[in-house]
C-alpha cells in the first residue's frame with residue numbers, strides 16, 4: 001500500500017524484510033502476537049479519504065456548526081473571545097515548535113526551553129508570585145492539582161471553597177477529592193460574593209486551603225484581603241486564588257495579598273475558544289512551595305563553554321524520576337498553548353495588558369448599566385464587575401436566548417443549571433472585542449424580545 | 450550567531466507590539482475601589498511586533514523537530530504530523546465554537562466527537578469512551594478513578610493495590626498515588642515480559658487491578674497476555690491497558706478482545722497529532738460495559754440523528770477538567786483516521802514494526818541488545834558494551850547523534866536495561882533515513898573505540914553544548930530578574 005504519509009514503498013519493505021531474514025510481514029507479527037489474541041477481521045472504519053475529500057468533509061462539519069465567532073457573542077465563564085493578534089498564529093505555526101516534544105535533549109530544545117522560562121517569568125510578573133510552572137491542562141485541573149498540593153504540603157485534608165468559584169472547577173475538584181478522600185466544604189455565596197463570615201466559620205486547624213476566585217464566576221470583583229486574613233484561623237492553611245489573567249491588568253495581583261498558590265485558565269491569553277480546548281492552566285506559587293509544585297519547571301544554567309542555556313530542573317518532583325512519590329503524574333502539558341500565551345503577553349506588553357483590561361472593564365460596566373435600566377431586567381448583584389456580570393430577567397431566559405440568537409447575538413450563559421434559584425438569570429461577558437454599536441444593539445434587542 | 454537574549458532584555462520603555470481601537474464608551478474611573486486595584490503595572494516587556502516575531506523565529510530555529518529531522522524518541526511515537534490537520538482544526542466553524550454554545554448550534558462538532566469515540570472504540574475493542582482527558586497521564590488518572598468507583602460500588606473498597614510491571618512508565622505509579630492507591634511493582638522475566646510467578650505472588654483480594662503497557666516499554670508484545678488477564682480477573686482485579694504503544698497493534702490485536710476493561714490512548718502519539726513541544730495532547734479512555742456508568746460527565750449521545758450531551762449520569766465520577774476535551778486535538782485525530790481507514794492504520798502498524806526491527810537487526814552486533822528477539826514498534830538497545838570497553842556512557846553516545854542532526858532515543862528508560870536507548874523510528878520514516886541512522890550509530894561506536902575523549906565532548910555543533918543540570922537544580926533560577 002502506498003500512502004502520502006508512509007514513505008516506504010513495496011520495494012523498500014521487501015528489502016528490509018529480506019535483510020532481517022524474514023519473508024513476510026505476517027511472519028513478523030506471527031512471531032510476536034500470540035495467535036489467540038490476534039484480531040482476525042478488518043476494523044470497521046469508514047473508507048479512507050484523499051486529502052481533498054478530508055478537507056471537504058471537515059469543512060462540511062464546520063459548516064453545520066454556527067460558531068460564536070460568526071455572531072456577536074457575550075459568552076464567557078472562563079473562556080472568552082479576546083482579540084488574538086495576527087502574529088500569534090504565525091508563531092505557533094512554526095513546525096520547529098509544534099512538531100517537537102518535551103525538551104528532554106536540552107542542546108536541541110533551547111527554543112522550547114527558553115520560551116517556557118520566559119512564560120514562567122511572565123506568569124510571575126502577572127500574578128506577583130515567586131515561581132510558575134510550564135503549564136497545566138486547563139484552569140479546572142490546575143485548581144484540582146493546587147488543592148492536592150495544598151493538602152500534601154500541609155498534610156491536612158479539608159478544603160474550604162467559595163461557591164463563587166467556577167462550577168466546572170468545583171466539579172473537577174470534587175472528582176479529584178473523592179479519589180483521595182479530601183473533604184471539600186463549599187460556602188454558599190452572599191449577594192454574588194464570597195461569604196467571608198461563613199467561610200471563616202469553616203476554617204480551622206484541619207484546613208489545608210481556602211479557595212476563592214477573583215473576579216468570581218459572576219464577574220464580581222472580590223475584596224481579597226479579608227479572605228486572605230482567614231488563613232489565620234487555620235494553622236497551616238494556604239490561600240489558593242483563581243484569577244483571570246486579563247483582569248490582572250487592573251486588579252490587585254495575588255502576590256499583593258499573601259496568596260500561596262495562584263492559578264487559572266490561560267485561554268484569554270491568545271488562544272482560540274475552540275469548543276473548550278486545547279487551552280492551558282497556569283500555576284504559580286510562593287518560593288517556599290517550589291519543591292511541592294506539580295509539572296515541569298525550567299531553570300537557567302550554563303553550558304561547558306559558559307554560555308547561558310536552559311534545562312528542565314527540580315525533576316526529582318516528577319513522575320519519570322520519582323515514580324509513585326512524584327508530586328503529580330503530569331507529563332505532557334499544554335506547551336504550545338503556553339507559547340501562544342507568552343507571545344500574547346509579549347505583544348501586549350506592559351501598556352497593552354492594562355489597556356485591554358480597561359476596555360473590558362469599561363465596556364462591561366457600560367453594558368451593565370444599560371441593561372440595569374431596561375424594563376424587565378435587573379442586575380441583582382451590587383458591587384464592581386470586571387468583564388462579566390449577572391442579569392436577571394422577568395421572563396424565560398430560553399425564549400430570550402432563542403430570539404436573540406435569531407438576531408445574531410449569543411446573550412450569555414444560563415445560570416440555572418449551576419446555581420439554585422437562578423431560573424432566568426444569565427451571565428454576560430464583554431471583552432474588548434465588542435463595539436459600542438454592538439452593545440447598544442444588544443441592549444435594544446434585549447428590550448424588544 | 451543568533452541573538453539569544455531573553456525577550457525581557459530586548460524590552461525598551463514605550464515600545465508597543467499591539468494596537469486597539471479607541472475606547473468607544475465613556476470611561477469611568479470610579480468603577481473599582483482603590484484597594485482592589487493594581488498599584489504597579491505588571492512589568493511585561495515592551496517590544497514592537499516585528500521584534501517579537503524575530504525573537505520567536507530565532508527561538509524556533511534552536512529546536513530539533515519532526516519536520517527538520519529524525520526523532521526516534523522511544524515511547525513517544527514522533528511521527529509526521531499531516532498538515533491538513535493543522536488547516537482543518539483552524540476552520541472558524543470549529544476553532545470559533547464557544548463551549549457554552551447550545552447543542553443545536555454545535556451539531557457538527559458533536560457528531561464528529563461521537564464518531565471519533567466510535568472509531569477509537571472499534572480500534573481497541575471497547576464499548577464506550579470519554580474524550581475528556583487532556584493527555585496520557587490524565588487518562589491514567591481517569592481510568593484509575595473509574596476502577597475506584599467500580600470497586601466502591603461493589604463494596605470492595607479494600608482493594609487498593611495496583612500491580613505494575615517494572616518496565617511501566619513513570620506516570621503509571623504516579624497516577625496510582627493520586628487516587629490514594631498503592632503501587633506494587635513486579636519484576637520482568639528474562640524474556641522482558643511479565644514474570645507470571647511474580648504476578649501470582651502479589652495477587653490477592655486487596656488487588657484493585659493491573660496496569661500494563663502492551664507492547665511493553667521494551668517493545669515486546671506480552672506473550673502471556675491471556676494468562677495475565679485470567680489471573681488478575683480471577684483475583685477480582687480490573688485490567689488497565691496503557692495504550693501509549695498502540696501504534697504497533699492497529700488492526701492486529703485489540704485490548705478489549707484480550708480482556709482489558711480500561712484503556713487510554715495518546716492521540717498525540719498514535720493518531721498523528723503534533724506534540725507541541727510538550728502538549729497539547731489528548732488521552733481518551735475507553736471502557737467495557739460494566740464501567741460505562743462511571744465514565745466522566747458528559748457523554749455524547751445520539752437520538753434520531755440529533756446529538757446531545759448527557760449529564761444525567763448519577764454514578765459518574767464527575768468531570769476531570771472543564772468542558773469536553775482538547776477539541777482541537779480531537780479534530781486532528783479524527784481527520785487522520787478518516788484519511789487512513791482500516792487498511793491504512795494496519796499498514797501504519799506494519800511499517801512501524803518493520804522499521805524498528807530493521808534498525809534493531811542492523812545494530813545488534815554493534816551495540817549490546819539485552820533481549821534479542823523480534824520487537825514490535827520499538828526496541829531497547831544498550832550502551833553497556835561501549836561503557837565496559839571504552840568508558841563512554843549512553844549519554845555520550847546519544848549526544849553525538851545531535852551533531853548529525855538526529856534526535857536521540859529515549860535514554861535510561863526503561864530502568865531494567867542498563868545504559869538504555871529506547872528507539873522508536875515510527876512508520877513515517879523511510880528506509881533511507883533508517884540507513885543513515887544505522888550508519889551514524891556505527892560511526893559513533895567506532896569513535897568510542899578510537900577517540901573516546903572526543904566522543905565525550907559532544908555535542909559540538911548544537912546551539913548550546915552540554916549544560917550543567919546539577920548546577921541548575923542546586924541553585925534554581927526559575928525566572929528572569931532585572932539586574933539590581
Ligand SMILES: Cc1ncc(COP(=O)(O)O)c(C=O)c1O
Pocket residue numbers: 330331332524525584585586587618620621662666691693694715730731732
Ligand atoms: C507508556 C507511556 N504511558 C504514559 C505516558 C504519558 O502520556 P502523556 O505524556 O500524554 O501524559 C507516556 C508518554 O509520555 C508513555 O510513553
